[in-house]
Amino acid sequence: QVQLVESGGGLVKPGGSLRLSCAASGFSFSDYYISWIRQAPGKGLEWVSYITHSGSGPQYADFAKGRFTVSRDNAKNSVYLQMNGLRTDDTAVYYCARDKVPGSYYRPDSWGQGTLVIVSS
Amino acid sequence: DIQMTQSPSSLSASLGDRVTITCQASQDISYYVNWYQQKPGKAPKLLICDASNLERGVPSRFSGSGSGTDFTFTISGLQPEDIATYYCQQYDNIPLTFGGGTKVEIK
Numbered sequence: 001q002v003q004l005v006e007s008g009g010g011l012v013k014p015g016g017s018l019r020l021s022c023a024a025s026g027f028s029f030s031d032y033y034i035s036w037i038r039q040a041p042g043k044g045l046e047w048v049s050y051i052t053h054s055g056s057g058p059q060y061a062d063f064a065k066g067r068f069t070v071s072r073d074n075a076k077n078s079v080y081l082q083m084n085g086l087r088t089d090d091t092a093v094y095y096c097a098r099d100k101v102p103g104s105y106y107r108p109d110s111w112g113q114g115t116l117v118i119v120s121s
Numbered sequence: 122d123i124q125m126t127q128s129p130s131s132l133s134a135s136l137g138d139r140v141t142i143t144c145q146a147s148q149d150i151s152y153y154v155n156w157y158q159q160k161p162g163k164a165p166k167l168l169i170c171d172a173s174n175l176e177r178g179v180p181s182r183f184s185g186s187g188s189g190t191d192f193t194f195t196i197s198g199l200q201p202e203d204i205a206t207y208y209c210q211q212y213d214n215i216p217l218t219f220g221g222g223t224k225v226e227i228k
Binding site (some may be wrong): 015036044045046047059061062095097100106107108109111112113114 | 153155157159165166167170171177178191208210212215216217218219220221222
C-alpha cells in the first residue's frame, strides 16, 4: 500500500536550517508529484511546495521562496525539503503528500504522518 | 492568492443531524475544490474532489456541491466517527489554499 514517512524534524534556533525527508513506498514513485503541506500548532493547513515527478519546475508558496528548496531522488524514492533561515512562524507539522493522479499536484490523497519542526531560541 | 472563507469555524450538532459547511472563494474557481477530514493527531484525509466527487470508500452520507465561488459540504446524518475538523481547498491557482477549517463536535 502507499506509504509516506517524513523525518528530519526537530528543534532549531531562529535562522537555522533543517532538511526534511519523505520516504515513499508502495507505488511507482517516479510517476508522481509530491507536495509539502504544513500545519502550525492548533492552526489550519498551509501548502508549502510541490515537486514534479522528474524534479523540474518546483513551485513554492511565497513564504518559502528563497528559503526552502525541494528536491527528490527517484532512485531512493525520496523527496527532501531543505529549509534555511528558519523563523519562529515556520513552527509546524510538515506533511508530505502524493497526488491521487500521476503527473498532478492538486488532489493529494496520500499523506505521511508528519514531522514536527519547532523554531525557538 | 485565492482566499477560501470557510464557515462556520466550529459547530455542535446531534447524532443524526444534517451538517452543512460552506466555503466561499475570493474569485471564480469553477469546480476546483477538494474537501478533507482531519482527526486529532492525524493527517488529513481526502473525502471529496472536484467539488462533488466522493473518494472511493468514503461513506455516502458525505457530499459536496457548488461551483464558481460558493461551495457546500454536507454530512447527512452525523455519526460519532465524523467528529473532526473539515477543510476546503482550492486548486484553481498556485498557491493551493485552504479554508480555515470547521471543527465538528457532538452536542
